[in-house]
Amino acid sequence: MSSEHAGLPAAVWTVAMFQLARLVTWPRLAMAAVGVVFPAGVMLAAGRAARGGFPSDVSVALLYALIPEAVCMLGLLVTMCPAVADELERGTWAHVATRPQGRRALLLGTWLAAVLWTGTVAIAALLLALCVADVERPAAVAVMFTALILLSCVGRAALFALPAVVLPKRALVASVGVALVVEYLAGTIPAVVNQATVSLRLRSLLVDWMAWKRKLPTEMQLFIDPQPAWLHVLAVAVLTVVLLAAAVFILERRQFPPSDEV
Amino acid sequence: MITLEHVTKLYGSVIGVNDVTVALGAGAHGLLGPNGAGKTTFLGLVTGQLRPTLGTVRVFGEQPFGNPRVLRRIGYCPAADLLDRTVTPRAWVRYLVRLAGFSAAAAAARADHALEQVGLTAAARRPLVTLSKGMRQRAKLAGAIAHDPDLVVLDEPFNGLDPVARHDLVALVRSWATARSLIVASHLLHEVESLDAGLAVILGGRLVASGGAAEIRGLVDALPGEVTIRCAEPRQFAELAFRIGGVEGVRIEGDAVIVATHRPVAFVEQAAVRALDEGLHLGEVVPADRSLEGIFGQLVRLHRGVKA
Helix, strand or coil, X not given: CHHHECCHHHHHHHHHHHHHHHHCCHHHHHHHHXXXXXXXXXXXXXXXXXXXXXXXHHHHHHHHHHHXXXXXXXXXXXXXXXXXXXXXXXXXXXXXXXXXXXHHHXXXXXXXXXXXXXXXXXXXXXXXXXXXXXXXXXXXXXHHHHHHHHHHHHHHHHHHHHHHHHCHHHHHHHHHHHHHHHHXXXXXXXXXXXXXXXXXXXXXXXXXXXXXXXXXXXXXXXHCCCCCHHHHHHHHHHHHHHHHHHHHHHHCCCCXXXXXXX | CEEEEEXXXXXXXXXXXXXXXXXXXXXXXXXXXXXXXXXXXXXXXXCCCCCCCEEEEEECCECCCCCHHHHCCEEEECCCCCCCCCCCHHHHHHHHHHHXXXXXXXXXXXXXXXXXXXXXXXXXXXXXXXXXXXXXXXXXXXXXXXXXXXXXXXXXXXXXXXXXXXXXXXXXXXXXHCCCEEEEEECCHHHHHCCCCEEEEEECCEEEEEECHHHHHHHHHHCCEEEEEEECCHHHHHHHHHCCCCEEEEEEECCEEEEXXXXXXXXXXXXXXXXXXXXXXXXXXXXXXXXXXXXXXXXHHHHCCCCC
């Protein structure tokens, strides 16, 4: 029988595929379609309102706000936050929790599914938005934004894993709070605390890769970190590993009374 | 196989199980108790979902909470219904077998075999939400047995089933019990009795009796039954009742006189005649409660050392 056994990576992949299959429903697909279309819609509307269109840099900044920030954040909120709450509501938690690798595979697999689903939606949104946005060197911009989208999804899905395991039944509210307090408040404070946020890394990478540093006013330079790009990528990777390890540690010790399940 | 020593599980100030000590060997066991008695908490402790607040739990010689070696040998079918809207029984059982550590090919073969065992092959590709409750129960059971565990734990497996489906499932579970160990929790005595299992009776989080079905029946039969008589003159009737042979105890609750006796039918016949002779006005006679709830109540009193 031992030859039949597979390890944790296989279990994580299984959960990810299972969660992705669950996401293929009309309401979820409609939400994804809105996520794909709305950045292009906003770009179009803003371009028309500005009459002559935007300079390329403004279009890039707008794309950054709409896709790695808004689309990724909203997509991850609806895919990562219910990681545990959905299992309790569907009556499937006890089945999963009594499997040898069930708890950690559930969390890591849901994280992977959230990254794949949201990343796909965000990249589709990017490609559509680039069709209507007036940017210089669109291919290079597309590659840069793909990297930013992946980093945003990987890091922020890990960030939302914590409220998903600590407060499963209030995970969405808690995650919105975490997004606002950690990513948008702490992330913009020019102090050591912002080093532990994904938003600082993404902003700094955008400024670095667009070579905007010299163009930025001095006071705006407080909101970026002038480290090399590889260090920002490494920081997001380390943050992701630490957050996921903490979430797995907590979930493996969580107990839900029978009344928490449907 | 399973030992609990002075196990208490608290949810805040609510007691799930209370100072339970029991040893269950290999074979089939029925866990009997009314809703809210603590059966699911007991099973949660055994299947490694819950940690005891006090005491120790051992399954296959190890503590089960978060222990992959123990969990690999357990198949659990919870009482909660499967409410997944999109998943089919085939996908669901394959998923669970994969999480038990099997490769995709092995999981597919095992899932198909388990679905065949529970008679769900024809409906295996339909979404769970389109299946009847009985079929969803079968899908859950298939998930519990597909990885061929040494111990199968079933929580209220017959809930919501029609008589035919119940009969079929009882037969299926009996056949499994010959080859592996089994714990079935139920609030219905006859369901558990039909499995030829040893019984453990739980109430209010306490284990109030354990043994074979015949032992539990014998214990129950040895207890006096309670007859409730409503009477306009309860004190006079209580005095009258004490004079009748075979009466173990009498208590008055408002206009009701509750009499504990081993011979309830004979008592009622004699009491009615004497009450008429003495001019007492009887209202209602409620016979001894031999329902499961009544039996539980008596077992609890026995457990606490209170004579009925």
